[in-house]
Amino acid sequence: MTDVLLCVGNSMMGDDGAGPLLAEMCAANPVGSWQVIDGGSAPENDVVAIRELKPARLLIVDATDMGLNPGEIRVVDPDDIAEMFLMTTHNMPLNYLVDQLKEDVGEVIFLGIQPDIVGFYYPMTPPVKTAVESIYQRLAGWQGQGGFDKL
Template sequence: MAVVGVGQTLKGDDAAGVLVAQVLVKRQRAGSSDAPRPAPFSLLVVEAAHAPENCTGAIRRFAPDLVVLVDAAEMGDPPGTIRWLDWRDTAGLDVSTHTLSPSMVARYLVAELRCEVALIGIQPQDTSLGAPVSPPVRRAVRTVADGLSAILLAPRPDP
């Protein structure tokens, strides 16, 4: 499995996906030295910044069965709202703050890797240049990172 954090860290809440990836990387590294058993999944975490298309080589080499894209998504919801989005339903919608839409990245990954792709969207409050990450989005980042960590980084039970 691969988790790809997408976003521009200089644009406030647009950093949400990258922040989730950073938390996962930190937890993955912290757990690798003292975890008595391996995690249940082979996991690649990618901080893709604003151009996930530039990270497809690493994802292709890893060859995951599932890629989860995490991104700030303009969904018309209150700031910090988290939604699982079907990438096929995001084509043509203003769901991402980036020039290459999640649906285009997902379509490429599905065609190239024959993998499943999921999209976690976090509703931003402010994506203007130089803005700080808002409290609702910080909470959402923590919620998403905690949920993914619980599933992906938890040690396997003894057989």
């Protein structure tokens, strides 16, 4: 069974580049059996590719304003994404993407990283970079929700 890691974000917008940074790290040094997709700022464009893979598990990683300290990581229930009005810079809300994939994916885990600065041409802040490294380190032995707390 395939596991898919969907990395979401815009690398030109500071901390919103957390997802693309994780995708770059995985491309440079793959870990575990993850099939990595860099969804950029329009992850809905990858729905067909994900459906074709029929993953047992889909892990979505995105910088998400959850009202926490910068760099904090939380598992967000995909069913709560729309209700929480999570701040996102993407073309479509991520709950739309999750709804499109529910029938074709065994389990969907949404992992949010609290950003500090999201703006064009800002560098990624150290707490968010550290958070991405933490997620990367846990991918090889990923169990359940990766050991991250729920929001």
